[in-house]
Amino acid sequence: SQTIHQWPATLVQPVGSPLSLECTVEGTSNPNLYWYRQAAGRGLQLLFYSVGIGQISSEVPQNLSASRPQDRQFILSSKKLLLSDSGFYLCAWSVRGSEWGPLHFGNGTRLTVT
Amino acid sequence: GQNIDQPTEMTATEGAIVQINCTYQTSGFNGLFWYQQHAGEAPTFLSYNVLDGLEEKGRFSSFLSRSKGYSYLLLKELQMKDSASYLCAGRDSNYQLIWGAGTKLIIKP
Numbered sequence: 001s002q003t004i005h006q007w008p009a010t011l012v013q014p015v016g017s018p019l020s021l022e023c024t025v026e027g028t029s030n031p032n033l034y035w036y037r038q039a040a041g042r043g044l045q046l047l048f049y050s051v052g053i054g055q056i057s058s059e060v061p062q063n064l065s066a067s068r069p070q071d072r073q074f075i076l077s078s079k080k081l082l083l084s085d086s087g088f089y090l091c092a093w094s095v096r097g098s099e100w101g102p103l104h105f106g107n108g109t110r111l112t113v114t
Numbered sequence: 115g116q117n118i119d120q121p122t123e124m125t126a127t128e129g130a131i132v133q134i135n136c137t138y139q140t141s142g143f144n145g146l147f148w149y150q151q152h153a154g155e156a157p158t159f160l161s162y163n164v165l166d167g168l169e170e171k172g173r174f175s176s177f178l179s180r181s182k183g184y185s186y187l188l189l190k191e192l193q194m195k196d197s198a199s200y201l202c203a204g205r206d207s208n209y210q211l212i213w214g215a216g217t218k219l220i221i222k223p
Contacts, residue, residue: 043118043213044157044201090156102147103211105156 002027006091006106013113019064019078021109023091026072031093033074034103035066038088050074051096086113116140118214120202125220126192134187134200134217142207146185148176149201151216157201160187189219197221 006023013019025031035047046059048066056066063082067075074091088110092103117139126132138146145164149157163169163178163185175188187200199216206212 041122041215043215044203044211045213046210102159102162104159108154108156110154 002093002104004091004093004104004106006109008109009107010110011112013081013111015083015113016080019076019081019085019111021076021089021091021111023074023076023106024072025074025093028072028093028095030071030096032096033068034092034094035074035076036090036092036105038090038108044090047076081113083113086111116204116206116212118202118204118212120200120214120217122215123218123220125222126189128192128194128221128223130192131188131190132192132219134189134202134219136185136187136202136214138183138185138202138204138212140204140206140212143180144205144207144209146176146178147203147205147211148174148185148187149203150198151201152198160200192221194221194223 003026032051034049036044037047038044048056048058050056050068053068064078088108090108091106094103095101120136147162148160150160151157161169161176163176166178166180168175168177173190178185199218201216202214203211
């Protein structure tokens with residue numbers, strides 16, 4: 001069966017510090033991968049998605065970036081965090097080529113920028 | 115623009131039935147999803163509708179009317195563990211999901 005791992009679960013970082021959140025998927029090949037952010041009282045905001053190694057699409061211009069160094073690894077990064085980067089970050093995967101299929105989410109990372 | 119509307123909060127009684135409504139406006143339409151999200155946890159997939167009508171899965175059912183841009187999630191025989199937020203998401207012509215802010219469902223004994 002497929003599983004998705006995301007870490008860390010919680011993170012407190014000062015403004016201006018770097019960020020690296022990692023996500024890995026097991027039990028499937030060539031998945032579509034996604035990074036979402038969820039702010040309180042608002043819908044999930046798609047940040048990045050990837051359909052393959054090295055292929056990243058950015059949905060929202062910001063100080064975050066994403067990379068996919070391996071087929072089942074997706075990393076969210078920032079060089080300098082802002083207060084507004086606080087939120088609940090979710091990694092997700094879906095089956096490649098099955099555009100009708102659902103997204104499956106990791107357990108999320110609660111990021112607090114102080 | 116694209117938009118998903120659903121009530122912010124609903125309250126229901128254990129053992130009862132509750133219907134959570136969702137209206138959507140998307141650029142093209144490729145299906146409507148419902149997810150359940152317990153506080154502090156990740157969303158989990160509940161149902162998917164792409165054709166008009168009712169899809170039933172145990173205590174949960176989801177309905178879609180494409181002509182009205184409307185869906186609902188019906189929860190029967192409510193249990194305390196059903197207390198959660200329920201997210202509605204529409205898939206647009208680019209197969210991207212547009213998410214509602216979620217409906218927080220409070221179950222009272």
